[in-house]
Amino acid sequence: IKRMESILPSAQEISPSILKSFFTPHPSGIAVLALSGGEHSQPSDSLNPSAIEAVLTKLQVSYDFIIADIGMKYCPIAEKIFDLSTFILLPVTPDYLSIHQMKRDLNLLRGRNFSKEMILVVANMVGKDNGIHTDHMEQQLERSISVSIPYDNDALSKLTEGTYPASFPRHAVTKAFEKLTFHIVNTVHAGFHPKATDSPVHKAESEKKSQPDMDELKLAIHNKLLESIDFKKLDTEVHNAPEKMEELRRTVTDKISEIIDTETSIRERPVRDKILQEVLQEALGLGPLEDLLADSTISEIMVNRWDQIYLERDGKLQKIGKKFLSEQHLMNIIGRIVSPLGKKIDTSTPMVDARLSDGSRVHAIIPPLAINGASLTIRKFFGDRIGVQELIQSGTVNKQIVEFFKAAVLAKLNILISGGTGTGKTTFLNILSRFIPSDERIITVEDSAELRLQQPHVITLESRSPNIEGKGEITIRDLVKNCLRMRPDRIVVGECRGAEALDMLQAMNTGHDGSLTTI
Numbered sequence: 001i002k003r004m005e006s007i008l009p010s011a012q013e014i015s016p017s018i019l020k021s022f023f024t025p026h027p028s029g030i031a032v033l034a035l036s037g038g039e040h041s042q043p044s045d046s047l048n049p050s051a052i053e054a055v056l057t058k059l060q061v062s063y064d065f066i067i068a069d070i071g072m073k074y075c076p077i078a079e080k081i082f083d084l085s086t087f088i089l090l091p092v093t094p095d096y097l098s099i100h101q102m103k104r105d106l107n108l109l110r111g112r113n114f115s116k117e118m119i120l121v122v123a124n125m126v127g128k129d130n131g132i133h134t135d136h137m138e139q140q141l142e143r144s145i146s147v148s149i150p151y152d153n154d155a156l157s158k159l160t161e162g163t164y165p166a167s168f169p170r171h172a173v174t175k176a177f178e179k180l181t182f183h184i185v186n187t188v189h190a191g192f193h194p195k196a197t198d199s200p201v202h203k204a205e206s207e208k209k210s211q212p213d214m215d216e217l218k219l220a221i222h223n224k225l226l227e228s229i230d231f232k233k234l235d236t237e238v239h240n241a242p243e244k245m246e247e248l249r250r251t252v253t254d255k256i257s258e259i260i261d262t263e264t265s266i267r268e269r270p271v272r273d274k275i276l277q278e279v280l281q282e283a284l285g286l287g288p289l290e291d292l293l294a295d296s297t298i299s300e301i302m303v304n305r306w307d308q309i310y311l312e313r314d315g316k317l318q319k320i321g322k323k324f325l326s327e328q329h330l331m332n333i334i335g336r337i338v339s340p341l342g343k344k345i346d347t348s349t350p351m352v353d354a355r356l357s358d359g360s361r362v363h364a365i366i367p368p369l370a371i372n373g374a375s376l377t378i379r380k381f382f383g384d385r386i387g388v389q390e391l392i393q394s395g396t397v398n399k400q401i402v403e404f405f406k407a408a409v410l411a412k413l414n415i416l417i418s419g420g421t422g423t424g425k426t427t428f429l430n431i432l433s434r435f436i437p438s439d440e441r442i443i444t445v446e447d448s449a450e451l452r453l454q455q456p457h458v459i460t461l462e463s464r465s466p467n468i469e470g471k472g473e474i475t476i477r478d479l480v481k482n483c484l485r486m487r488p489d490r491i492v493v494g495e496c497r498g499a500e501a502l503d504m505l506q507a508m509n510t511g512h513d514g515s516l517t518t519i
Helices: 002-010 016-020 049-062 076-084 096-111 134-141 155-159 172-190 200-208 215-228 231-240 242-263 269-284 289-294 327-341 388-394 399-410 425-433 476-483 500-508
Strands: 088-092 119-126 147-150 298-305 308-313 316-320 351-355 361-365 375-379 415-417 442-446 458-462 490-493 516-518
Touching (some): 049 076, 088 096, 096 134, 119 134, 119 172, 147 172, 215 269, 242 269, 388 399, 425 516, 442 476, 476 490, 476 500, 490 500
Parallel strands (some): 088 119, 119 147, 415 516, 442 458, 442 490
Antiparallel strands (some): 298 308, 308 316
């Protein structure tokens, strides 16, 4: 371990020829370098994935084959070694405890999106008394065993005489090792030629692999996924039982990884991870919207049609290269947004207002009203990112104006905030609402609830669109009238834009002073 520790700090600069001097020769002809000081030793800070990668990369210059024995513990170092490896060999012995551990290891590697093709299961000590037959082992593991190494009752005494290949060249154990070695060497020298297949996924991969987004490949994998999983049924089950979401995510992740294995020849984990993540977003999330919603610099997302997306960033519009897989994919995403809210969008109700779980405001409109295909607009909600200090720092207001508005709110003056689309009316309304005393009863009325009041005594009301029969609509005006009977100290209406303006004015003039709204 001292030698390893002395190498790692200078792993980036050390030459391959100098690295050779750190190895201990073995009678078999293999050069040995200790990765750690043993199972119970504490690893040094220098023993990190980056340093290990640097050493292994240098060793590849001098050696055709590198064998890393990582023991039984999966850790960041082991993961880095696996990423650099051509094959991962997992040994299993013919007993139920070992098989159970092997199933956990296989699930772990599948969850980490390692290629199934690079994982070889090696059965050791096969034929031992009371041992499980290999056919049963394969059935339990749900995959084939690459090589079976037979049990040798005299193994300990034989190993004192040397290695099996050197001292016992015709032994069954030696032949099993040779079979495994031949498979590895032959595959490496063959250069991992892509498997010949006429599957649509492979065709899409071959035709599009030069393009970084690999749209056709993702579409083909997504279609394969839809053939095997009923997402409409699962979405309903998960919506009714949110605790099942993580289990569903694992199931879908495993299925996508399996499809990548069976239908493509992609082995590089970064490429596999990118495909898996994007297909997973399209299957369970909001597809290309996921990354855009996570980007705090974007204030508005505008989907003109499935293959045309614009953003507003710092007040400027820009078109981006992202797109949905198809018109139907965009329709599915819109449905995924509105259905948990009890809303529906179809030809009979072709437009809808909704909100995302983070409070972002969503408007969708589809054919026949939208001539060029479904359109989606998302006004992102930034929570507490913008406050009084941010407004002062940006020059929007000064301290005197802030004090004036604070006094106006405390004095229960009625306040109307007017401005064009996207000018920050709701943001400013949110800021003013923070000046309302915490001992007052506040009722908010909105089309899509996006106000975030900090006071403890707040009732939030939200309007409702008509159902498929055109019944059940509850308008802003209905809610404003209703909240007058709920003993409010303050009425805050997210936006007055229709007949509710009359009711709002009447409320302001009949004893409900201190009300706030935007127009």
